[in-house]
Amino acid sequence: MEHQKYIKLIAKIAILLLAASFLLLPGIIREENTLIGDKPYHHLSLADKELNFSSIKNELSFGWSFILRYISVKTALFVLGLASALLLFLNLEMMKLNQRLLAAGLFVLSPAFIYMFNVGDKVGIAFAVSLIISYLIIKERYKTSIPLFILLPFLDVLISIFVLIAAGLYFIYLKTSKSLFYYVLLLFILGISLFGEWNFEFISDLGAFIGISVFALVFALFCFILLWREFLPLYGILLIMILLSLKFEFGIFYLSAFISILLSLCISKVYDRKWESELIRNLTILFIFCGLLFSGISYANRLSQEMPNESLFKALEILPEGSVVFSDIGYGNWIKYSGKESVWDTSGFLDKAKERELNSIIDSKDAFITRQILSKYKVDYVLIDSNLMEKWNERGIFYLLDYDYKGFRQIYDQDGVIIWRHFK
Amino acid sequence: MVIFFVVLFARLYFAYQTPYLENEGYLVQRYVENIVDTGKPLFYDTLSYNGREALYSPIYHYILAFFSLILGLSLTLKLIPSIFISLLVFVVYGLSKKIINNDTLALFIALMSGFIPIIFAGTLINASIYTLIIPLTFYLLYLFIDIDKDKQIGRFVVFSLLLAAVHPSSMLFSLGLITYYLLSVSENFKISKLKEELIVFNVFSTFFIQFVIFKKAFLSYGLSVIWNNVPIQIISSYFELDLIGLIYRVGALSLLFGLWGIIGGIVKKKDKLFLISGFIVSILLLLWLRLIDPRIGLSFLSIALITSSVLTLNDLLSYIQKTKIPSHRMAFIILTFSLFGLSLAVPSFYFASQHISQNIPSDYEMLILDWVNKNSLPDVTILAPLGKGHIITAVAGKRNVIDNNFLFAPDTSQRFEDIDKIYSTKSESEALKLIQKYNVDYVFIPIETELQYGKVRWTDDTSCFEGLFFGTPKVYKVNC
Numbered sequence: 001m002e003h004q005k006y007i008k009l010i011a012k013i014a015i016l017l018l019a020a021s022f023l024l025l026p027g028i029i030r031e032e033n034t035l036i037g038d039k040p041y042h043h044l045s046l047a048d049k050e051l052n053f054s055s056i057k058n059e060l061s062f063g064w065s066f067i068l069r070y071i072s073v074k075t076a077l078f079v080l081g082l083a084s085a086l087l088l089f090l091n092l093e094m095m096k097l098n099q100r101l102l103a104a105g106l107f108v109l110s111p112a113f114i115y116m117f118n119v120g121d122k123v124g125i126a127f128a129v130s131l132i133i134s135y136l137i138i139k140e141r142y143k144t145s146i147p148l149f150i151l152l153p154f155l156d157v158l159i160s161i162f163v164l165i166a167a168g169l170y171f172i173y174l175k176t177s178k179s180l181f182y183y184v185l186l187l188f189i190l191g192i193s194l195f196g197e198w199n200f201e202f203i204s205d206l207g208a209f210i211g212i213s214v215f216a217l218v219f220a221l222f223c224f225i226l227l228w229r230e231f232l233p234l235y236g237i238l239l240i241m242i243l244l245s246l247k248f249e250f251g252i253f254y255l256s257a258f259i260s261i262l263l264s265l266c267i268s269k270v271y272d273r274k275w276e277s278e279l280i281r282n283l284t285i286l287f288i289f290c291g292l293l294f295s296g297i298s299y300a301n302r303l304s305q306e307m308p309n310e311s312l313f314k315a316l317e318i319l320p321e322g323s324v325v326f327s328d329i330g331y332g333n334w335i336k337y338s339g340k341e342s343v344w345d346t347s348g349f350l351d352k353a354k355e356r357e358l359n360s361i362i363d364s365k366d367a368f369i370t371r372q373i374l375s376k377y378k379v380d381y382v383l384i385d386s387n388l389m390e391k392w393n394e395r396g397i398f399y400l401l402d403y404d405y406k407g408f409r410q411i412y413d414q415d416g417v418i419i420w421r422h423f424k
Numbered sequence: 425m426v427i428f429f430v431v432l433f434a435r436l437y438f439a440y441q442t443p444y445l446e447n448e449g450y451l452v453q454r455y456v457e458n459i460v461d462t463g464k465p466l467f468y469d470t471l472s473y474n475g476r477e478a479l480y481s482p483i484y485h486y487i488l489a490f491f492s493l494i495l496g497l498s499l500t501l502k503l504i505p506s507i508f509i510s511l512l513v514f515v516v517y518g519l520s521k522k523i524i525n526n527d528t529l530a531l532f533i534a535l536m537s538g539f540i541p542i543i544f545a546g547t548l549i550n551a552s553i554y555t556l557i558i559p560l561t562f563y564l565l566y567l568f569i570d571i572d573k574d575k576q577i578g579r580f581v582v583f584s585l586l587l588a589a590v591h592p593s594s595m596l597f598s599l600g601l602i603t604y605y606l607l608s609v610s611e612n613f614k615i616s617k618l619k620e621e622l623i624v625f626n627v628f629s630t631f632f633i634q635f636v637i638f639k640k641a642f643l644s645y646g647l648s649v650i651w652n653n654v655p656i657q658i659i660s661s662y663f664e665l666d667l668i669g670l671i672y673r674v675g676a677l678s679l680l681f682g683l684w685g686i687i688g689g690i691v692k693k694k695d696k697l698f699l700i701s702g703f704i705v706s707i708l709l710l711l712w713l714r715l716i717d718p719r720i721g722l723s724f725l726s727i728a729l730i731t732s733s734v735l736t737l738n739d740l741l742s743y744i745q746k747t748k749i750p751s752h753r754m755a756f757i758i759l760t761f762s763l764f765g766l767s768l769a770v771p772s773f774y775f776a777s778q779h780i781s782q783n784i785p786s787d788y789e790m791l792i793l794d795w796v797n798k799n800s801l802p803d804v805t806i807l808a809p810l811g812k813g814h815i816i817t818a819v820a821g822k823r824n825v826i827d828n829n830f831l832f833a834p835d836t837s838q839r840f841e842d843i844d845k846i847y848s849t850k851s852e853s854e855a856l857k858l859i860q861k862y863n864v865d866y867v868f869i870p871i872e873t874e875l876q877y878g879k880v881r882w883t884d885d886t887s888c889f890e891g892l893f894f895g896t897p898k899v900y901k902v903n904c
Contacts, residue, residue, distance in 0.1 A: 205635065206646040214642075218631065222624070276618040277577055280625045287628045291635070298639055 011097060012086060015104045019085035022108050022296065023078050026118045030304035034313070037306055038330060040073050040120025041337035063154035064122035073120040080128045081117030087131035088257060091138060095261075096268070103264035109292050110213055111204035111299035112256035118303055126156035127253050130163045137167060159250050189240060196247035202255075204299050210252050212245075215291030216259045223266035230269075234262055263292075308334050311415035312385060316340060318412060319419070323380040326422075328388050329355070335383075343377045365396040367404045375424045382408065386416035427517075427531065431538030432510040438776040439502045439549050442784045446550040447811055450818035451829055452485065453501060453551070459489035460497070471817040472827055473839070474805055474863065479832045481637050483590045484553045505555035509547050512559040513538050516727065518566045520734040523696050529741070532761060533734045539768045540726045542673040545775035546719060549784065553591055554723060560587045561597050562727055565703065568601070569696050571618060584626050588633040596706065596716070596724060598630045603709075604702025613693055641831060650715050653830040655840035659714060673775070674726040675768040681736040682729025689735055697732060704728045737764075785815055789870070792893050793820040796866060804865035809843065809873050816868065825862045847873050852882035856904055864902055871896040 026036065035041065046065035067076060089104040107113055116124040129152055136145035149167075152160035165188055173181045204211035224235055241258050244251030267285065275281035307330075316338040319325065324341045332344035343358060357373055364370050374382075382401065384392070392398065401408050401420050412419035445453065458466040465482035472478070492500040517534035521527065538544070547555050560583060567580045588594040601623045608615045635642060641649045651659060671679060686704060689697020707725045710716040740760065744753050785793075796806065797820045805823040806816045813827020826839045833839075842858045847869070849855050859867070867889065869880055874896075883889045888904040 201646070205639070205642055207643050214635070215632070219628075222627075276616075276621055277574075279574075279577060279581070280618075280621045283581065284621070284625045284628055287625075287632045291628070291632045294632070294636060294639075302643070 008097065011101045012089065015085050015089050015101065015108070016082055018105055019082050019108045019113075020078075022114055022300065023081040023117050025297070025300045026114065026304040027074070029301060032309045034308050034310055035073055035120055036303055037119045037121075038308070038333040039122075041308075041333040043068055043120060043122065044073065045333065045337045063151070064125055066154075067125065068120075077117045077120060077124060080124050081113070084113070084117070084124075084128045084131055087128065087135055088260075091131060091135050092261065093138065095264070099264045099268050102267060103261045106216070106263050106292060107257055107260035109296035110216065110256040110260060111211060111295060112253045114296060114300050114303060115210050116253055118300075122156055123159065123250055123253060126152060126159040126250075129155060130159060133163060133167070137170065156250065158248060162244075162248075162250065162254070185240075189243065192240075192243050192247055198246055199249075200246060202242075202245050202252055205295055210249055212252060212256050212259060213292055213295030215288065215295055216256075216263060219266065219288055219291075220259055220262055223262070223270070227266060227269055231262070231265065234265070238262060307387065309415075311417050313338055315383065315385075315412055315414065315417040315419055319381055324378050325381045325383050326358070326361070326374060326377070326379045327383040328391070329358075331383070340381075343379055361397060362392055363396045365399050367400055367407055370397070370400055371404075371407050371422075371424075374422050378424070379422050380424075381411075382420045382422055384418050384420075389416075427513050427535045427538065428510055430535070431513055432506055434539070435506040435510065435544070435548060436503070438773075438780065439506060441777075441780050442549065443498075444549075444784050444790060445501060446548075446779075446783050447814045448552065448828070449501060449550040450814040451827070452488070452553075453497065454814070454818050455480075455482070455485040456488045456492060456497065456501070459485055460492055469817075469829075471821070471823045472813070472829060473833045474823050474825065476834060477640075477832045478829065479638060479641055481590055483586075484556055487556070488551065501551040502549065505547065505551050508559060509543065509555040510538060512562065512727070515559055515562045515566055516731055519562065519569065519731050522566070522569050523694075523731070524734050524738040526734075526738055529734055529737055533730060533737075536675075536678065536765065536768050537727060537730050539765075539772045540675060540678070540723075540730060541768065541771040541775045542719065542726055543723050544772040545779045546723065548776055548779060554593070554720065557587070557591050557593050558723060558727060560590070561593070561724065562731075564597060565600075565699060568619065568622065569699055571622065572616075577618075577622070580622060581625070585629060585633070588630040589637070592634055592638065593720065593724075594630045595634060596710070597703075598627045599706040599710070600699075600703035601626055602702075603706040604699045607690075607698055607702050607705070608695075611690070611693065611698075613695070613698060615695070644832070649831075653833060653836050655830070655837040657837065657840050657844075670722065672771045674722060674729065675764075675771065677764045677767045678726065678730045678733050681733030681764070682731075685732035685735035686729075688739065689732065694735070697735060700728050700732050704732075785819075786896075788895055789815075789897055790819060792897065792899055795893075796820045796822065796899065800866065805863050806866045806868050807843070807846065807859065807862065807864040808868040809847070809870065810840065811872070812868065812870060822866075825864065847880060848877045850881045852885055852888070855882045856888070859902055866892075867900045867902060869898040869900070874898075 030036070035044075043065040046062065047068040085104050085108050088107055089100050092100040092103055095103070115121075116127055129148055133145050133148050133152070136142070136148070149160075149164070152163060169181065169184060169188070172184055201208040202211045203214050203217065205214040220238065223231070228235060238255075238258065241251060241255040245255045267288070271281070271285060312331075312334060316325070316335065319340055321339045322341060324343060325335045326343050327335065329344050332342035335342040344355075358377070361370050361373055382397075384397075384401075401410075406423065408420040408422055410418060411421050454469075454471075455466050458464070459482065465480075465485065467478055469476055469478045488500055488504055491504045495503065513534040516537040517530050520530035520533045524530070543558065546552070564580065564583055564587060567576055567583065571577065571580060584594075584597075587597060605615065605620070605623055607613075638649065645651075645653065686697060686701050688694075690701055704725060707716070707721050707728070711718060711721045711725075737760075741757065744756055793815065800822065802821075803823065805825065806820060807825050808816050810826050810828055813824045814829075816822060816824040817827070826833075826836070826843055830836050839862075842861070846855050846858050846867075867880075867883070869883070874880070880898075883891070883898070883900050888902065889900040890903055891898070891900055893899040
C-alpha cells in the first residue's frame, strides 16, 4: 500500500516535470523577450482598463483579463499548465496508473497543450477550470462544482456552453434512459454542424497554428483498424470531437486531451499484444513516441519564433499616446497595448465593410483615395515592418509611401520597422 | 554476374557516347561538388531561382561524393548510378525465383529487367537518385515476400530505414504494403502476423522520417506537398498518358504478360503475386490521381510488371508441355523469348540514342555557357527555359530564373507563366517588364524554344539586346 502511494507520487512528479519542461521550452528558445502572439496583448490592454459594461464587445469573457491585473501572464500560464497536466491525470482514475501517466504525458507533448499554456490566451484558464469541474463531477461533489460552472462563462463563453452540454450528457447517460442520451447527442451533433464555419486546418504539422499532432491522428486511425471492436464508443466520441474541432477552435484543445487518452489505451494494448518480433514491436513504439515528441518540439520551436519582436514596441514607443496607427490587421493588439489606437477593431468582431475599405489601401496607388480613407479613420501614422514588407511585397501602398511626399513623410527606420507620418 | 555486366556495359556504352550530362544530372553534380568542397549539403542554393532554400535528403549525394573522392566526379556521376541500377538484375532474379522457382526463367527475366526502355533511357546520363531507389524498393519487396528469419527482419529494418531516409518515394513502398494488406483482407487471404507487424513498422518509420526531413515543406504546403510545388501548368499535363508511348516505354509483352500474371496470381491466390499486385495497384492509383510524376510511376510499374510476367511465362511453358505439339516446343519458346527480348531491347536502345541526341547539351551550347562563365560578372542572372535551368547554374555558374527543382522554390507557377510569356510575346515592353522583374542580365534562347515559340521578335531591338551568339542557341545581353 505504502509502496503504491510512492509510485503514484513519483508519477505525479514525473508529469509535473515533463509539463514544466514543455511550458518553459518555447520561452527558453525564444530570442525575443516578448509574449508570444497577439492574444495576450489583447487581454493585457483590457486588464489596464476599468471594467465597463456599456458595450458587449470587450466584456465578454473578461475573467482572464481581470486575473492578469494581479498575476503576470507567464506565471499564470505556468501554474495553469502544471495544474492542467495534473488534473487530467487525476481525472483518469478509472484507468491503470501507467495508462494515466501515458495519457497525461502525451497531452503535455501535444501542440495544443503547448499553445494553451505558452500563449496567453483565455482558453488556457477556461480549459483548466473545465478539468476541475469534470474532476468534481467524477468525485460526485456536485455542489462544489456549481461556483465553477458560474465562473466559467466569465472565462470563455463557448467553452462554458460546451462543458454544460457535456455535463448534461454525462448525467443523462448515468441517470436516465440510454435512448434519451442518444437523442440529445444527436441534437448536439446537429447543433455543431449548423453553427460556425468549417475550418479544415486542424493539424499543426500541416501548417495549422492551433492543431493536433499528425502522428497522434495517424496512430489513432491505425488503432481503429486494430482495436475498433474494443474501442468503438471511444471512436464515436473521437468523431464528434473532430467535428467540433472543425467548427470551433476550442474543440482542438479537448480533442487533443481526448486523443491523448485514446492513444494511451491504444499504446498499452498494442504493447501488450503478442508480437512475433520484439525488435519490430520496440522499434514501432519508439517511432510512434518519436513522432509525437517531434510534433511537440517542432511546434514549440515554431511558437518561439512567433511575433512580436521588441523592435516593434521600440518603434511604437516614439509615437505620442493615443495617436492612430495603421498597420496590418494582426498588429492591432500590439498597437493598442503600447497605448496607441489601431484602426482595426481587435476584439474579434470584424466590421466587414471597414475591413474591405482598409484593405483596399494596401493595393491602391491612388493617392487621393488612400488619403481620403486614412483621413476618414483619423490615421496619424503608418507602420510597416520587415514581415509586412514581405507580405505586402510590391503592392500599391509602398509606391505611395515612397512617392507621395505631400501625404506621407518617413519619421522612423530602425531594426526593420518603418513609420510614416500621415498628413491629413 | 554475367547478366549484371551485360546490362552495365550496355548502359555505359550509351552513357559514354557523350561527355556531358542531362539537365537533372547537373543538379546532382552541383550538390555532390558542394559536399566534396565543404563537407556539407547545399541547403541554400544561391544560383537556383536567384537564390532559394533547397529541401532534400543528401544521403545519395554523400554516397556519390564518397565515390567521387576515389574515382573523380565525372566518372562517378556516370559509373556509380549505372552500377546501382544494374544491381536490379540480382533483385529481380531473386524475386522471380521466389515466385516460380525456375532458375532459367528467373535469369531470363533478370536480363530483361536491365533493358526496360523507360528505365534504361531515363536513368542513363542524369545520375538519377532513382538508380538507387528502384533497386532498394524491389530489394525490400524481395526481403518481405517470404520473410521469417531474424536475419531477414534485421535486413528489412535497415533497408527500410535507409530507403525512407534517402527519398520520399519510400512512401510508395509503404503504400504498396498497405494496398497488399487491404487486397489480402478483401480476398480473405491470411497473411502472417510477422508481415503485419513489418507493415506497421514500415509505415510508421517511413512516415516519421519523411516528416522529420520535410517538416518545413509540410508546414508551408500542408497536404499539397504531395504535388511538390510543381507549376499547375505542368501538373495538368501529368496524366496525358499516351498508350502507344506507354507500350513502347514499358515493353509491349512485359505489359501484357505482367498484367496476365497479376490476374492469374490473384485468381490462384498466390501470396507473392498479391504483394506485387498491391504495389502495382498503388502506383496506378497514384498515377490516376496525378500524385506522382508519370515517368517515376511507370518506372516502378514496369519492374513490377516484368517480375509478375515470370508467372505467365512459366504457365505458358507448362501449358505447351501438355499440348500435342511438343515437337515445336523449342521453336515456340525461342520465338516467344525472342519477341519478349526484342520488345524491350530494341526500344531501349532506340530511346537511349534518341535521348542522348535530344536531351544532352551540344558542344556549342557548352562552349557558350563556358564563355558566359568566364566573361560575365559572378552574380548575373540568365533567363533560360525550364529544361535548361540546372545547366545554367552548373556550367555557366550563374543564377537562373527557373529550374525543375520545384520544392520550396518561389512562385513556380507564376515564373513558369512569365517565362512562357517572355519567349512567346511579340511585345518588347511586356518582355522587358518581366525581364526586369527577375533581374535578367542574359537571355538564353535554345533551339527547342525557337521551335516551340518561333523567332523571339523583341531581340531585334539591338539597342536593348546585344547579341553575343547567333547560332543554336542564341544568347543576348540585356542592356536596357
